[in-house]
Amino acid sequence: MATPRRVLRAAPTSEVLRSAPVKARRVAEPDLFVDPMPMRIQPCLALLKPKAPEGPDWLFEVKWDGYRLAVHRDDRGTRVITRGGHDWTERFPSIVAAAAELDARSFIIDGEAVVLDGAGRADFGMLQQALGGRGGKRSAERAMLYAFDLLYSMEWTCVG
Structure with a gap:
């Protein structure tokens, strides 16, 4: 039985977006198991x-x-790296410190930086304040990363 493809509806039209069929790798395309880690x-x-x-x-x-x-x-x-491609390493030292504890030589993790309120809910206003408000340049020490996906990894070791 064929695996169904996910169908998403693009806003604001009703145009249907379908993923491209999986094709055989061409030599010019990157092979994430052999090629160097992508910059982004x-x-x-x-x-x-x-x-x-x-x-x-x-x-x-x-x-x-x-x-x-x-x-x-x-x-x-x-x-x-922000979704817009900006390097915010200095602004998220707690996330950098947590990444340093992971047992992998190289990786790319996709996620969301959040600051939690007293009830454990993500609060965007608190995150903005931690970063210094609009146009601010402070570091958000209280920020944590909710990871969505491991996009790239080499030599990952499971511990525990």
């Missing part, structure tokens, strides 16, 4: 819908109220 992977962005889709062919994630980030680590160190 463009993040997939969520679409806001009034309710979650139903049925066994659908998966969904909670939309956290924070900043979308990719955490990159390789032989040169750890970098925190």
Whole structure:
């Protein structure tokens, strides 16, 4: 039985977007198991819908109220990259410190930086305040990363 493809509806039109069929790798395309780690992977962005889709062919994630980030680590160190491609490593030292504890030589993790309120809920206003407000340049020591996906990894070791 063929695996069903996910179908998303693009806003504001009703045009149907379908994923491209999987093709054989061409020599000119990167092979993530052999080729060097990419400098950046463009993040997939969520679409806001009034309710979650139903049925066994659908998966969904909670939309956290924070900043979308990719955490990159390789032989040169750890970098925190925003979805717009800006290097915010200095602004998220707690995320960099947590990434340093992971037992992998290199990786790219896609996630959302959040600051939690007293009840454990993500609070975007608190995250903005921690970063110094609009145009601020402070570090958000209280920020944590909710990881969505491991986009790239080499030599990952499971511990525990």
